[in-house]
Amino acid sequence: MNEELIRVENLKVIYKTTDEIVQAVNGISFTLNKGETIGLVGETGAGKTTTALGIMRLLPERTGKIISGSITFEGNNLLELSDEEMRLKIRGEKIAMIFQDPMTALNPVMTVGEQIAEAIRYHSEKINESEIGKRVDEVLELVGISSSRKHEYPHQFSGGMKQRVVIAIALSCEPDLLIADEPTTALDVTIQAQVLAMMGDLRDRLKTAMILITHDLGVVAQICDKVAVMYAGELIEVGMLEDIFVSKEHHPYTIGLFGAIPNLEEDSDRLSPIVGLMPDPAKLPRGCNFQDRCPYCMDVCKENNPKVYVNGTHNIACHLFSEKQLWKGDNYE
Incomplete structure (x- = not known):
């Protein structure tokens, strides 16, 4: 039986300024077992990175705030730990993060070896300098x-090599959970494939669980066990890889994401984008957040938030399902 590593329940995060309150993450919940990988998918601005920063307790001090929920990691609620406990016992040692841009994640005036050694030294006080040097080499x-x-x-170093250095820093203390925030976005296709293959190999060898943040469903299909589709701060569809890529039941937004992927077996002049833009997180609509872009919007969508339809490991938050109608692509019944 798989052992649960982290459980996020009803997490809500806001960014508060003098002008407005941005509702960045709105009550998301998911679990991840040891050694598993979950892909967090969605458009820019969906709240994926904010979710990761919330787990790491690295939200902007003055504006970012977790207003409710819990993040249970190895039996402890991370939201109840002090800043010092997070810094000394959790970040780097238990949970590490690969930040989005490798070009800015590294200190330009320190050698890469010094930067890896710094992480090891900070979390391993009893290790001597000789052992630190050996660990850096490893x-x-x-x-x-x-x-x-x-x-x-x-x-x-090239962009791909810098990303490898960032990954090396994250893995230097062999964390139980690795959060990778779009680790291949700034890389060319060939280097992307190399980095993904390396991350998959490291996960299998070290048994490290991963939260992979991306907008690329191809990357998700290659490396993930679970998938969570995020829209306007909410998880609108969650399931195992087979639930998302094989099942015929999907949220209309997920269908739109798949529709925007080019099909190499068909000739087409244009892709099929999802019409419209994501709603302003400071002015979210009443009811379903996807209503203005959904071709199947009903009156109930404009009034009430959808309930979650559950089919085994597959969860979908959509009124088409809460009305006991099973979505079948072009038809529902």
């Missing part, structure tokens, strides 16, 4: 970089 080799390059600076 981690660099683990991500496919020669240990002889540890004395080089970030500007001496």
Whole structure:
């Protein structure tokens, strides 16, 4: 039986300024077992990165705030821990994060070896400098970089190699959970494939659970066990990989995401984008957040939030399902 690693329940995050309150994450819930990978998918502005920063307790100090919910990691609610406990016992050691842009994630005036060693030294007080040096060499080799390059600076590495260094820093203390925020977005296709293959191999070898944030369903299909589709701060569809890629029952937004993927077996002049834009998170509509873009919007969608339809491991928040109508692509019955 799989052992649960992290459980996020009813997490709500806002950004509060003098002008407005942005409802960035609105009551999301999901679980992840040890060694599993979940893909968090959605458009820019859906709340994916805010969810990750909430788990890490790295929200902007003055504006970002978790107003409700719980994040239970290995039996402890992370929201009840002090800043010092998060810094010394959780971040880096238990939960590590690969930030979105490798170009800005590294310190330009420190060698890559010094930056990896800093993470190890911070979380392993009893380890001596000789052992730290050996560990730096091991981690660099683990991500496919020669240990002889540890004395080089970030500007001496390509974008793909910088991303490998960022991954090396994240893995240096062998965390139980790795959060990867669009780790391949800034890389070319060939390097993307190499980085994804490496992350999958490291996950299998170290048994590290992963939260992979991306907008690329191809990446999700390649590396994930579970998928959570996010829209306007809410999880509108969650399931195992087979539920999302094989099942015929889907939220209209998920169908729109798949419709925007080019089909190499068919000739087409244009893709099929989802019409419209995501609602302003500071002025979310009453009822379903997807109503203005949904071709199947009903009156009930404009008045009430949809309930979650559950079919085994597959959860869908849509009135088409809450009205006991099963979505079948072009028809529902």
